[in-house]
Amino acid sequence: MSDTQHVAEAYIAIWNDQNPTTRRTQIEALFTEDATFVDPLADINGWDAIDQLIAGAQSQFAGLTFSVAGNADGHHNIARFTWHLSAPNTEEPIVIGFDVIALDDTNRITQLHGFLDKVPA
Numbered sequence: 001m002s003d004t005q006h007v008a009e010a011y012i013a014i015w016n017d018q019n020p021t022t023r024r025t026q027i028e029a030l031f032t033e034d035a036t037f038v039d040p041l042a043d044i045n046g047w048d049a050i051d052q053l054i055a056g057a058q059s060q061f062a063g064l065t066f067s068v069a070g071n072a073d074g075h076h077n078i079a080r081f082t083w084h085l086s087a088p089n090t091e092e093p094i095v096i097g098f099d100v101i102a103l104d105d106t107n108r109i110t111q112l113h114g115f116l117d118k119v120p121a
Contacts, residue, residue, distance in 0.1 A: 002071075002072070002074075003074075003107050004072040004073065004074035004079040004081075005068075005071060005072045005081075006107075007030070007072070007079060007101065007103065007107055007109070008068050008072035008079065008081040008083075008099075008101075009068055010026070010030050011030060011099075011101070011109070012066045012067060012068050012083055013026065014026045014027055014030065014054060015054055015057065015058070015066040016065055016066055018058060020051075020055065023051065023054065023055075024047070024051050027047050027050055027051050027054075028047055029108075030108060030109055031047060031050060031108060031109045031110075032104060032108050032109065032110050033046065033047060034046060034110075035047075035050065035108075035109050035110055035111065035112070036110070036111045036112070037049070037050055037053065037111075037112045037114070038111075038112070038113050038114070039097075039099075039112075039113070039114030039115065039116070040114070040115070040116055041116075061085060063087070063088070064085050064086060064087055064094065065085070065086055065088070066083055066084070066085050067083065067084050067086065068081055068082075068083055069081075069082040069083055069084045069093075069096070070082055077102055077103045077104070077105075078100065078101070078102055078103075079100070079101050079103065080098065080099065080100045080101075081098075081099060082096065082097070082098050082117075083096070083097050083098075083099065084096055084097075085097075093118070094120055095116065095118060095119055095120070096116075096117045096118035097114055097115060097116050097117060098114070098115045098117055099112055099113065099114045099115070100112070100113045100114075100115075101113075
């Protein structure tokens with residue numbers, strides 16, 4: 001597995017981790033302390049804000065699961081990947097997103113830029 005794919009899968013695993021303690025530990029391991037996160041619904045930075053954003057999404061989308069869709073692609077310190085948010089036992093994702101991340105020399109996320117390609121009406 002490439003480093004880029006590993007980072008994408010570790011990132012998505014955080015969104016599925018319902019335990020606040022382990023989720024926070026994973027956030028601190030994967031993101032730099034001053035990481036920025038920008039998407040159509042958020043413009044935040046730092047571990048606390050990222051943790052709060054993810055906890056809020058988990059509450060809003062209880063019972064749904066995030067997954068990496070396909071392979072992550074990257075070069076230099078930039079990577080991109082598509083993700084899905086799906087209900088159990090369904091083939092069609094409810095939400096499809098596309099994220100671009102910047103990594104530091106240790107493969108920790110310094111910046112995340114997210115896009116929503118499909119959202120419910």
